[in-house]
Amino acid sequence: MSKTNLTRRGVLKSGAVAGAGVALPTIFTASSAAAYTNEPTGASVTLGFNVPQTGPYADEGADELRAYELAVEHLNGGGDGGMLNTFSSKELKGDGILGKKVEFVTGDTQTKSDAARASAKSMIEKDGAVMITGGSSSGVAIAVQGLCQEAGVIFMAGLTHSNDTTGKDKKANGFRHFFNGYMSGAALAPVLKGLYGDDRKAYHLTADYTWGWTQQESIAAATEALGWETVNNVLTPLASTDFSSYIAPVLNSGADVLVLNHYGGNMVNSLTNAVQFGLREAQANGKNFEIVVPLFSRLMARGAGENIKGILGSTNWHWSLQDEGSKAFVKSFGTKYGFPPSQAAHTTYCQTLLYADACQRAGTFNPCGVAEALEGFEFDGLGNGKTLYRAEDHQCFKDVLVVKGKENPTSEFDLLEVVEVTPAAQVTYDPEHPMFAGGQLGSCNPGA
Amino acid sequence: MDVFLTQILNGLDKGSAYALIALGLTLIFGTLGVVNFAHGALFMIGAFCSVFLQRLLNLSYETVDPTKTDFLGNPAVIKTPYVESWFGPEMGAAIIDWSVPLAVLFAIPIMIAIGFIMERGLIKHFYKREHADQILVTFGLAIVLQEVIKAVYGANPIQTPAPDALSGVAVLAEGVVYPVWRIVYFFFSVVVIGAVFAFLQFTTFGMVVRAGMADRETVGLLGIDIDKRFTLMFGLAAAVAGLAGVMYGPINAPNYHMGMDFLVLSFVVVVVGGMGSLPGAVAAGFLLGILESFASMTAVTDIIPGINQIIIYLVAIIILLVRPRGLMGRKGVME
Amino acid sequence: MLGLGKKDASLLLVVVALTMLAPFILNPFPSDSGMAQFNAGYPDLMQRFVIFGIFAIGFNILFGLTGYLSFGHAAFLGVGSYSAVWMFKLLSMNILPAIILSVIIAGLFSLLIGWVSLRRTGIYFSILTLAFAQMSFALAYSVLTPLTNGETGLQVTLDDPRILGVSATADGSIPVTNLFGLEMRSAYDMIVGPWTFTFSVGYYVCAIVMIAAFYLSIRIFRSPFGMMLRAIKSNQTRMNYTGLNPKPYTLAAFVISGMYAGLAGGLMASMDPLAGAERMQWTASGEVVLMTILGGVGTLIGPILGAGMIKYFENIFSKINDGVLHTWFSFLPDGIENFMVAVIHPFVGKGWHLTLGLIFMLVVTFLPGGLVEGGQRIAKALRKKDKDDDGKSPSTEPAE
Secondary structure (H helix, E strand, O other), X not given: OOOOOOOHHHHHXXXXXXXXXXXXXXXXXXXXXXXXXXXXXXXXXXXXXXXXXXXXXXXXXXXXXXXXXXXXXXXXXXXXXXXXXXXXXXXXXXXXXXXXXXXXXXXXXXXXXXXXXXXXXXXXXXXXXXXXXXXXXXXXXXXXXXXXXXXXXXXXXOOOOOHHHHOOOOOOOEEEOOOOHHHHHHHHHHHHXXXXXXXXXXXXXXXXXXXXXXXXXXXXXXXXOOOOEEEEEEEEOOOOOOOHHHHHHHHHHOOOEEEEEOOHHHHHHHHHHHHHOOOOOOEEOOEEOEXXXXXXXXXXXXXXXXXXXXXXXXXOOOOOOOOHHHHHHHHHHHHXXXXXXXXXXXXXXXXXXXXXXXXXXXXXXXXXXXXXXXXXEEEXXXXXXXXXXXXXXXXXXXXXXXXXXXXXXXXOOOOEEEEEEEOHHHHOOOXXXXXXXXXXXXXXXXXX | OHHHHHHHHHHHHHHHHHHHHHHHHHHHHHHHOOOOOOHHHHHHXXXXXXXXXXXXXXXXXXXXXXXXXXXXXXXXXXXXXXXXXXXXXXXXXXXXXOHHHHHHHHHHHHHHHHHHHHHHHOHHHHOOOOHXXXXXXXXXXXXXHHHHHHHHHOOOOOOOXXXXXXXXXXXXXXXXXXXXXXXXXXXXXXXXXXXXXXXXXXXXXXXXXXXXXXXXXHHHHOOOOHHHHHHXXXXXXXXXXXXXXXXXXXXXXXXXXXXXXXXXXXXXXXXXXXXXXXXXXXXXXXXXXXXXXXXXXXHHXXXXXXXXXXXXXXXXXXXXXXXXXXXXXXXOOOO | OOOOOHHHHHHHHHHHHHHHOHHHHOOOOOOOOHHHHHOOOOHHHHHHHHHHHHHHHHHXXXXXXXXXXXXXXXXXXXXXXXXXXXXXXXXXXXXXXXXXXXXXXXXXXXXXXXXXXXXXXXXXXXXXXXXXXXXXXXXXXXXXXHHHOHHHOXXXXXXXXXXXXOOOOOOOXXXXXXXXXXXXXXEEEXXXXXXXXXXXXXXXXXXHHHXXXXXXXXXXXXXXXXXXXXXXXXXXXXXXXXXXXXXXXXXXXXXXXXXXXXXXXXXXXXXXXXXXXXXXXXXXXXXXXXXXXXHOOOOOOHHHHXXXXXXXXXXXXXXXXXXXXXXXXXXXXXXXXXXXXXXHHHHOHHHHHHHHHHHHHHHHHHOOOHHXXXXXXXXXXXXXXXXXXXXXXXXOOOOO
């Protein structure tokens, strides 16, 4: 026989359910009752952090997640406030966003477009996330950006370097803080000229997919403008693990610079192989042979170990920067986790703050209001100097770092040294630049 | 001409890895009739044996150096490996430098033990089950093994450099330079393959195993405990995969999913070589390695764009259509 | 009923009931409770359940009946998705022509690959299909980018022609996929006390298609054609001796299952108009193999269960992070709470692969017939218990 527990609370509960049952016909409401997708109605607002937790970029994803947790802590008034104190906009008071406590859900992109969209959808449909952010590859960023546009939420891109993210695939609901292939080229070119001269023959190895192509195009254009000659561009399959058969012909090709348009595991392996084949010590055309890796990441550099010594590249941000924002961020991140943040962590932390600040200034979470607040927004104090969120393509314009693998690292984190901070003006381009043309932002979509 | 020579060397090098993995896979197919999807994971674990040894040798005691600061401005912690304090800085550094070759010695017992445990603990129960079940269970095992490695060592690659004496390049001919360690890898794999064949060919044990591969039932009827020998063969196959992995470390930094990267390719190699044929597996490994290298030459990709992406699969299809059982396959195995 | 035996008809009814009531069944926990993490009743995941269900049902027609293990079925799903998205780009956002085209294209593609691959049997067949699929993936990712948009995946854009529709809606957005005006993404939320149940149009479209696909697969299983396929599995040589040529039958089964995959791909694109190359990778092909084996090879309902299980892990377990764990165990004293979180941590969130791997091993070791066998054992145990309770009534059930 079943026991019945008649308590006051239990009766109230069943009463409520019964009441809801009676009222059923009127409760059938179209989801369009809200003003925009996932309008937060309670005392909290939910953000969706969509990062690779499995697959080859899991370490980047883990670092992004750490930065997100730190950002949420700071937004809710915890910790030492990090870059909130150095951020030029003083709207955020450490009481959440618009007085609502910030909560978050996490998901796994697996670095696959499909999985990333599935995970973002579940955050939007199930958890009521009003903003999605994160990711560690351009394919995923573009796919999720498209989804957020359709669903009517804001997408704050994480680590994505392809020109297309804010070029031909740009979307009104999507925003990118990270730099791109064109900027890498524009920042690297003058440094390359200064260090290696203007009479060089470059050999490109390029990952055979969209990101690789756009980066190769950008670097080739920037270096050719210096007077360099592009001897050859060889496309390598994404699935390659051993690059020996691509590296071996380089030495006898007449080239004296090797440009590796690779990222992640590809970059670690191709650089390792290039060093194995003695390219770093080689001589060609009477000059020292040089290797350039246009997109550097410290986490990847760690995977490449000794091989990165003396190799030139560009990066979005590095923890050794000495401005107030960077120092505050490194301090609060380092104190919490015991090691310095990566550029992925930095960009995702900034994106979270920028989003929160935009909501605060707009006075709403409505994607259209937030987008308007972000467009043309100028700010400082987030580690890259004065920065502009350009309205035409939702790309941030800020200083880009040219870095070099350190010869004598003092610790396991001290792998890169900043060679030059290229000012934002030098990497700024016209929104209608041919490498970025072909897409439209469209209009902002609040969903619902 | 030098270009061809280098590409042949590259092909032999890639082929060495393929052949070693395929050899182990074929041993398991041939003797136990088991489709082992965890074989790539064994290769990966081999590579992580040297990561483990490297970490072990680098175990350090910490001293605080107040003159230097770390990234947060606190006094820096200086680490000195124990081996350097025990054997003196030079000897200690030399031991660390030679950690990969040392890991070979270290990996053999570990891999054989892992092979034994796998066979006795899990695979044994799947001899009479369908191949589909074997695939599911070994695939599950492969995922578990690689996730454990990822949980311990992270997802990014970890460098296991070759000793200084064996890194750098060798000048083989005018205009032909080749990394020393890759040459070492090739000869190493030739020795291992030779040893396995000699073991099967010239020992009584090997003779029984070969007989068992051909006709398990009859050997059993002769009163020979074939099961016990097969367990040992599994250990041997695991050791071959593990050794391939240890020595591969300096060529490409080990990461937790390197096994899956090799798994599909090594299956293709085994099938192209012909199921159950050890010489076939080795031959197919080197053949596909060399073809892959040639296909990546610009002269070739200019004519057929994208051929480097698909060459292995294309060759596999052609060979299987021309020779129904691969290069040297036997009738009735896994058909 | 509908030409089905009594048992099959009741199975079909169970499937119909389960799919139609899925929004309730999958959302058993109140949405503000800690257990809400385990709710799976949101449109995207429910759609994935039934779509991968269709994929696995189709795969089972080939693998379960003929025993031919294809390792390249994801290629057909991918081709289906690409065709559907191209239809959205060129013709209109109506899903019907898109799905029809994806089934046709996938059918033609599988005819081509099947015709070549079925010249071999056993593992040689598996490797041939794997090779074709891997080639499709590699080319779609790189050389065929103009057709597939490579890494990013093929998406609908604002400047697509869409001859029967509009390029952009009045407010400057991309039009959404629909079935004669019925938008796939529209949904009704029903709020009952603390529960929220979501009824999505897209899900019900997929569900109806899956029920039809399931019905068709029952008919195939019970037909003389299905009998012939089973004969191929059990003894092909004997079939040859009886003067029957198995080739046309296996090829038909291959093409049918390829079309099922194309249907799944088309539906996937209809729910979310994007087609990525990873859909064709060998891991995706492997996934459907695992779904089928996990659920129970050759059983009618097994593949659907397997598909549901894998997708559930992928989407639910991967989202459980430490924060969630801490809220679950917050009622415990701090020390124990941290201990519990530390114990569970490796298996959820970023460790969901580990749990999946362990489940594969456990299921296949202890339930050789997959989840279906697990269900049968439970049913048997319950029945036995019932009997013990009654004591007297002798078993009158027919042997199965």
